[in-house]
Every structure is written in C-alpha cells, then in structure tokens.
Amino acid sequence: MADTQFTPRIFSGIKPSGGLTLGNYLGAIKRWVEMQEEGTQSIYCVVDLHAITVWQDPADLRAATHEVAAGMLASGIDPARSILFNQSQVPEHTQLAWIFNCVARVGWMNRMTQFKEKAGANAEKVSLGLYAYPSLMAADILLYHATHVPVGEDQKQHVELTRDIAAKFNHDYGVEFFPMTEPVIEGPGMRVMNLRDGSKKMSKSGESDMERINMLDDADTISKKFKKARTDPAPLPESPEGLKDRPEAKNLVDIYASLSGGTQESVIAEYAGAGWGQFKPALADLAVDKLAPISDEMRRLMADPAEIDRLLAVGRDRAREIAAPVLERTYEIVGLVRS
Incomplete structure (x- = not known):
C-alpha cells in the first residue's frame, strides 16, 4: 500500500438512538443517495458503538439499528454500489480508535462543543465513551482513508479533529499515511429544525412527537404535523432575505426546497406573499x-x-476488505509486533 495515494472515498454514518426523522433523511440520507449516483465509492455506517456512549436498552438498540438500516435502503442506498454495515461488526473501528486515543490530546477533547452540550453540568458522571x-x-473515517465526509454543521468540529489526529499521526511517525479528510456541508435541508421551535435542531429525543417528522409516520400524521407547525403571523416574504430572524418560516421553506429539489429562491419565487394557510398544506x-x-x-x-x-x-465483509489492511499498516507504522 503506497502511503500517499488516496482513492476518493466518502464515509458517513447515523447513530441508531431512537427512530429516524426527516432531519436524518434531508440532512444526510437524501444527499448520500445523490452522492452514490456521482460514482465516488461510498461507505455508509450505522454507528451503533456511538449510540452506547449513553445507556441504551439492548432490545431498543437492535430495533433502532434495523430501522436506520431500513431507512437507508428504502431511501435508495444500494448495497451493490455503496458499502452499508453497522459499525460494531467491523472490530477494526475500535482497534484504530485506541491508537488515536494515544495520538489525540486531552486539550483537543476539552474543546469539543458537543461534549459540553451533552454533558452539561454532569460532566463528571457521563461515560468515558461520551468524552472520547x-x-x-476519527477512526471511523480514517480507517477507510475517506477523503470526504458529508456531515451537518454541528459535526464539522469533529471532522476538523479528525484532520488534527491524521496530521499529528503522520508527523509523529514521519509518514503521509492518513488523508486530510474534507467535510462536505451543503444543501438547504442540511440542518432541519424543530417544527415547534425553529431555533432547535429536529431531534429524535425531543419532548413532543409533534416537533418532528418520523420517517415511519403515516400520511395523515405527516400532514397533521406540518399543518400544526409553528409559524409567525407574516406571509412568506418577497425574497430570501425576508426570512432573516424568522427561524420557523425559514425552516419550512428549507424543508420544501430540499424535498422538491429546489432552492430557497425558487420556493420564494413560487410562494412570495402567500399565507401559511396556503403554504403549509402544499408542504x-x-x-x-x-x-x-x-x-x-x-x-x-x-x-x-x-x-x-x-x-x-x-457490507461488513466489503468494509473489512478495506479496513483490515489499513489497520495492519497502522500497527506496522506504530511498531506493534505482528506474529
């Protein structure tokens, strides 16, 4: 394996903690299906090991893993063209993660915004897994020498950390073995917000089921939730600039744009001046x-x-065909004896 040759490759994953939402679909899976059509090798993963950083009921975790995989397949991820598997079936992920635990610095981890948000005032009581x-x-990504990672804005910091780990490993061992992975953040629906509070991301764990669209919701439920979605009194603006400081309005326009394959501009051009009584049923x-x-x-x-x-x-078997040689070369670089 030549250390400096990196085949263009995409990696991304979804955590199976709770059911799939419209946010998962528009923010990730829909774009993955589109990228699959572009010809670059794509690896998509149900990251079940990330889910257990907080306690999961085992039966619920198995069901959620199947639901996420089903959602990817139903949306158009083709297991013949993309590699689809669940993370825990490829042990090289955790093996490389330990190497990276020894490369990453504690100060880097302390700067991770998501850990601070999730741990809150109980940082001393959360699992070491949530911290690390x-x-x-980083191991999930670099195990496949992934060159591009489609992520939401909230995960961009973790891709930057992945780059830091790759750079330090390469520097410490005098190699150019791991690539400088690029985050891919694009599309109007990349960050889908709560239907009841446009300042918060749509979440599987929100208090009310009315604040999210679940991918298993039936047609009547989807229609009801959108028609009851929170909006402000003003009609849709004449230009996208008019969505500033109107988070609920912007969210619904962005969802429409992403579902229709359009843009904010095209949606506003069609519905400028319309009231929500017209727009929400159309959405x-x-x-x-x-x-x-x-x-x-x-x-x-x-x-x-x-x-x-x-x-x-x-998918597991195809993933390991790529992962095993990368881990073996990593061990060789580090100096670990292989009998």
Missing part, C-alpha cells in the same frame, strides 16, 4: 408524496430483519 467518542469518529402534500413510499418500504424491510442482517453482513 470523537476519537472513535404537507409534497412531504407525503416524497416520504410515503420510503416509509412503506421501511415497514416492508423491517418485517424481515433477517434480510436486513444479511445485507449488513455483505
């Missing part, structure tokens, strides 16, 4: 049209978990 998981995320109809076939296929797949497991196993 950015190192595992609801569009969402049902786009999401109902996916949710139907998800239900079909989830009724046959053995088939999901079979497809994940195929």
Whole structure:
C-alpha cells in the first residue's frame, strides 16, 4: 500500500438512538443517495458503538439499528454500489480508535462543543465513551482513508479533529499515511429544525412527537404535523432575505426546497406573499408524496430483519476488505509486533 495515494472515498454514518426523522433523511440520507449516483465509492455506517456512549436498552438498540438500516435502503442506498454495515461488526473501528486515543490530546477533547452540550453540568458522571467518542469518529473515517465526509454543521468540529489526529499521526511517525479528510456541508435541508421551535435542531429525543417528522409516520400524521407547525403571523416574504430572524418560516421553506429539489429562491419565487394557510398544506402534500413510499418500504424491510442482517453482513465483509489492511499498516507504522 503506497502511503500517499488516496482513492476518493466518502464515509458517513447515523447513530441508531431512537427512530429516524426527516432531519436524518434531508440532512444526510437524501444527499448520500445523490452522492452514490456521482460514482465516488461510498461507505455508509450505522454507528451503533456511538449510540452506547449513553445507556441504551439492548432490545431498543437492535430495533433502532434495523430501522436506520431500513431507512437507508428504502431511501435508495444500494448495497451493490455503496458499502452499508453497522459499525460494531467491523472490530477494526475500535482497534484504530485506541491508537488515536494515544495520538489525540486531552486539550483537543476539552474543546469539543458537543461534549459540553451533552454533558452539561454532569460532566463528571457521563461515560468515558461520551468524552472520547470523537476519537472513535476519527477512526471511523480514517480507517477507510475517506477523503470526504458529508456531515451537518454541528459535526464539522469533529471532522476538523479528525484532520488534527491524521496530521499529528503522520508527523509523529514521519509518514503521509492518513488523508486530510474534507467535510462536505451543503444543501438547504442540511440542518432541519424543530417544527415547534425553529431555533432547535429536529431531534429524535425531543419532548413532543409533534416537533418532528418520523420517517415511519403515516400520511395523515405527516400532514397533521406540518399543518400544526409553528409559524409567525407574516406571509412568506418577497425574497430570501425576508426570512432573516424568522427561524420557523425559514425552516419550512428549507424543508420544501430540499424535498422538491429546489432552492430557497425558487420556493420564494413560487410562494412570495402567500399565507401559511396556503403554504403549509402544499408542504404537507409534497412531504407525503416524497416520504410515503420510503416509509412503506421501511415497514416492508423491517418485517424481515433477517434480510436486513444479511445485507449488513455483505457490507461488513466489503468494509473489512478495506479496513483490515489499513489497520495492519497502522500497527506496522506504530511498531506493534505482528506474529
């Protein structure tokens, strides 16, 4: 393996903690399907080891892993063209993560914004895994020499940490073995917000089910949630600049743009001056049209978990074909004896 030759390769993953939401679909999976069509080798992972940084009921974790995998497959991730697997089936992830634990600095981890937000005032009581998981995320990416990682804005800091770890490893050992991975952040729907509070990201763990669209919601539920979504009294503006300081309005316009394949500009051009009584039903109809076939296929797949497991196993074997040589070369570089 030549240390300086990096094949263009995409890696990204979703954590199976709770059900899939519209935020997961528009913020990640929809873009992954589009990237799959562009011809670059794509590796997509259900990151179940990241899920257990906080306690998970084992039965719920298994169900959520199947749901996320079903959502990817139903949305168009093709296991013949992309590599799809769940993280815990490829042990090289955790093996490389330990090497990176010894490369990363404590000060780097202390700067991670997401840890501070998730730990809050209870930082002394959370798991070591929650503190160290950015190192595992770096291993997820660099294990495949991924050159590009499609992520939301909230994960960009972790990709920057991945670059820091790669750079320090390469410098410390005098090699050019790990690439400087680039985050890919684009698209109007990349950060889908809460339907009841446009200042908060749509989350699986939110207090009310009305604040999110679940990918397994039926057509009536999707329609009801959009029609009841919080908005302000003003109609849609004449230009995208008019969405400034209107987070709920901006969120619904962005969702419409992403579902329709358009832009803020094209949505505003069509609905400028319209009231929410006109726009929200149109958005609801569009969402049902786009999401109902996916949710139907998800239900079909989830009724046959053995088939999901079979497809994940195929992906696992393909992933390990790439991962095992990278880990072996890493061990060689570090000086670990291999008998």
